[in-house]
Amino acid sequence: MTQTAKLALEDGTVFTGESFGSAGEIDGEVVFNTSMTGYQEILTDPSYCGQIVTMTYPEIGNYGVNSDDVESGKPQLSGFIVREISRIASNFRSEGTLSDYLKEHNIIALAGIDTRALVRRIRTQGAMKGILSTEDLDDASLVEKAKASPGLVGRDLVKEVLPEQEQQQWDQTLSEWARLPREATPGGEESYHIVAMDFGMKWNIARHLKEMGCRVTIVPGTATAEEIMALKPDGVFLSNGPGDPEPVDYAIKTIGALISQVPVFGICLGHQLLALACGATTFKLKFGHRGANQPVQNIDNDVIEITAQNHGFAVAEDTLPEHLSITHRNLNDNTIAGIRHKEYPAFGVQYHPESSAGPHDSRYLFQQFYDSIAAFQAS
Secondary structure, eight states: OOEEEEEEESSEEEEEEOOEEEEEEEEEEEEEEEEOOOHHHHHHGGGTTEEEEEEEEEEEOTTOOOOSOOOOSOSSEEEEEOOOESSSOOOOOOOOOOHHHHHHOEEEEEESHHHHHHHHHHHHOOOOEEEEESSOOOOOOOHHHHHSSOTTTTTTOOGGOOSSOOOOEOOOOOOTSSSSSOOOOOSOOOOOEEEEEEEEEHHHHHHHHHTTEEEEEEEEETTTTTHHHTTTTTTEOOOOOOOTTTOHHHHHHHHHHTTSSSSSEETTTTHHHHHHHTTTTEEEEEEEEEEEEEEETTTTTTTTEEEEEEEEEEEOOOOTTTTEEEEETTTTTOOEEEEESSSSSSEEEOOOOOOOOSSSSSTTTHHHHHHHHHHHHOO
């Protein structure tokens, strides 16, 4: 027996469909992702904390779920919306259905609505606050709840996804499904010690660092510069994470103290925090960049990379200080997609070179980080 569910937006728009996850009610910023595959990675990416994610691809769930393709220990988003949920999970790696997985983790999900109309509204009006409910089905009530929900701006969502452990040694490399044919299995003694500041880090980032033969220590994003340097890192990695970067002032202070002492590499939120620590500011994008088909230009060599992205904020170019240079641009809207410090070995990119579901055009950035450590130690 199907259960009715409704999505209400703060602008008064209401969509009615069928629930296929858990029952209940949740608020969040309603966004869309254009990826055709990789829904399990999207569900478990901590960067989606506080968001209700709409998939633009019409059928989702056809290959089920498994325990290998996760980016954290559980789904992290607030809610999930699809046009059609696949009736059959058919893949030799599947360990269960998407519906059962969402129910197990208490994620409310909606199917059977016109996702094209929803995405067009978000593209026109911008990402909006919304309510997803199987309990309250009164349109006017839901719209008022959507208007009253907190949104993302000004909220420190990092503290909602911080790791429970004060310190963790990471020991997983890439799975056989994520390793490219030309990539060799790592072996031999560990080389550099990387301390990763976890603001909501995707596990595949840590896997990539370990794949290079590095010793990887993960610390919460609240760690101080003194605590990090006491671990004697060869390099510091700044992870992805959810929401608005500007309220994460404790991390901005820490990064500002680190960049002159050790090579630094940031991805997504980590890239934004690096820019803020260097004196730039950030702003909220109209509807964000979320998908696995975002074109980025590498300014250094003029190569176009197809990238996976997931962010609702970006670095403001007109606030970029003299000591930061732009290394990459998003070709959809010309926003900054990469920066490099001119004096210190510190750089960041707005997108995800570690993307497990692909594309893999930007994996070279991990080697670039590795090489920056070697150059720093040789200087």
